[in-house]
Amino acid sequence: MLNYVLSRLLTFIPTFLGVTLISFAFIRVLPGDPIMVMAGERGMSDERYAELSAQLGYDRPMYAQFWEYLTGVLQGDLGNSFVTKRPVWDEFFSLFPATLELSLCAMIFAMALGLPAGVIAAVNRGKFFDRALMSTALVGYSMPIFWWALLLIIVFSGNLGWTPVSGRIDLLYYFPDPTGFMLIDSIASGQKGALVSALRHLLLPTIVLGTIPLAVIARQTRSAMLEVLGEDYIRTARAKGMSPGRINGIHALRNALIPVITVIGLSVGTLLAGAILTETIFSWPGIGKWMVDSIFRRDYPVVQGGLLLIAVMVMVVNLTVDMLYGIINPKIRKR
């Protein structure tokens, strides 16, 4: 197992360097000069322009800028945002817990509903229940997030008044947030009703962000289960008189999980992309919106630093998924 982990970790290094280069190049390939964008309609004299480029380091050759960026990254310094003037690292970590909390809840929601739905659909293949579930999943997968979010807000917050419209907690709760995870901080604050308020605020964004992964997981689970249910060892188990619950729950599901876990790992990218819209609509202070704003403002340090951190996260998740394969299917780690 150790060799397996080490070999996986080694592939990390070239990927990391590649991502560093791509994240650096990506924002510079886009047309548009950050200093001109900053000046806007008001414009700027040539001298002032030269002064600012020198101050921000953009007058130097590209390779020199990249070298400085790379050495900074290796020392844990991603530079300062030139809009807020604060370190990219600080900004990222003040926003990331919100995205992580929302993404985790969305993933739990998607798995908690998606896995059983897929299994039930597979077991009832071709019957009404299967068709209804899979049609619903297709609708969920195809639905524009923006529209879905506004629809839920209008119905549940506007008309029924069951959930708050947006934000992370009722504004009248105010307490320090050492972890940045509202659920944890609200419990730690000891304020009555804070946790309930935080949970109510989480509900709609979780559903919106979890909808697409839920649909994907349900469909993937169903097809993986169908494949496994046709295997010889399942027929053998049936022939031995094993109960359907044990067959489906233990023998079939465990083997069907491998492709499902791959899908869950890959969904992390989808979740982060979905987070951009979900965070904007629900005024959720996470990294999705932060990145989009920075691209529009041509805030080079934030875009390159943020992309790098997100890429590293996706890499870590995929590494974890690889490890999980090893646990679920010992054959893989011996290959």
Add this chain to the structure above:
Amino acid sequence: MSFKHKLATAITLATLGASAASAQSLVYCSEGSPEGFDPALYTSGTTFDASSHPIYNRLAEFKVGTTETQPGLAESWDVSEDGMTVTFKLRQGVKFHSNDQFTPTRDFNADDVIFSFDRQGNTENAYNQVSGGTWEYYSSMSMPDLIKSIEKVDDYTVVFSLTRPEAPIIANMAMDFASIVSKEYADAMMEAGTPEMVNQAPIGTGPFTFQAYQKDAVIRYLRNEDYWGDKAKVEALIFAITPDASVRYQKVQAGECHVMAYPNPADVQAMKDAEDITVMEQEGLNVGYLAYNTKVAPYDNANVRKALNMAIDKQGIIDVVFQGSGEIAKNPIPPTMWSYREGTVDDKHDPEAAKAMLEAEGVSDLKLKIWAMPVQRPYNPNARRMAELMQEDFSKIGVEVEIVSYEWGEYLERSKAEDRDGAVLLGWTGDNGDPDNFLAVLLGCDAVGGSNRAQWCNEEFDELTKKAKVLPTQAERAPLYEQAQAIFKDQAPWATIAHSVVYMTMRPEVEGYVVHPLGGHIFNQVGITQ
């Protein structure tokens, strides 16, 4: 008030009720996050709403709801005969806020005024480079060239010596970048090795004290109980950052916020019809225009430009592009600005007459490029659509239009070129409410090849604006600006298109809100009825 006290107040507020609609706290759904809290470092209105308006004061202040100035931290000022020096008499007994790292030991005085400007203009000042300071507004208002020196006569008298007479200097002193910060706090933070705290945990003299900011989520302020002017009506002010306009509206309806900015134009009618929603409106301090290149034939001929202006169906543009949230512009300055020329008669929309006029000038088979901005601005919410409507209008008089666009930075840069091919859609939002800030900046001879996108240099116009700039009183300046507007209309370097209409949406229990023509959202005077 110490940090613990503030926390205690906040917790008390929290226990007052579960809904945001407490009489003690006003919740404003703002459209975005501030870049920081030191207004001199930034240029966006969103940042000013969160920093300079609640937290700070300036030597002069704009009277809320007007573009006129009134005394602020300076009780009075005196401009010398030659206009080269301005002496400010400062207000006494003004207290700075405190926070858990700083408690002021003295009142506001001349040292704070000198520090607030010196850090922006003097590269030797220890704060000049702090927080990546680029001091954009200070530069773009030409302060480095204008201010020769700032001297302290005594603790409560400061003299600004200028390099030339300039009447708008008082209005400049009321602008956000001229907010007065505490020198004592800045020194203390420099000593503690955390100078960036001046930007992150601001200390000012304003009606609200800064309490906390959770990035992209919430900003909290408490009433400044020691405020020198009229105290704020609410105990706490909360900005709930809500980027999506539809969601902001839902929050107002649900009672989660009291006031919201920038509604979707498409929602305005429904808001006006709703019983429990109040909508206020005012023309914004801006203008959207189409600037011809007056240096290139045949657009160097004023009659050709006027003919083209007559072909444009401005009402159609207001209906389609602004969805009603705009007003036809006939002058280059907005109607809320002093010296606005009421008597101007706008070019009549008359394609037949326009066609005849072009023929009379011997112009036929004209091809024109229209540049469409790639971004949304209040003065032009959809430049592409506007360009398409103009394309349609111009085709009716036989002018063939090609629409071009560039990335925003490129667009701004390329449109400055004196040999530019085509007419540019652009606009301007005023900074200090002074007509000079529109007429000289956008149409002066010095601005050709820069912000004068029409590349239009009319000596008579230029002389009038230059003369008006150095006269001491508004009454003397206004007639000159009115004459300048008449010349502008006669020469038509632009087609003036529209001024946006700014809407503010609020709950009926909000009282005392005034829409500010300079675009800021100010809450000192706003209260909530039970």
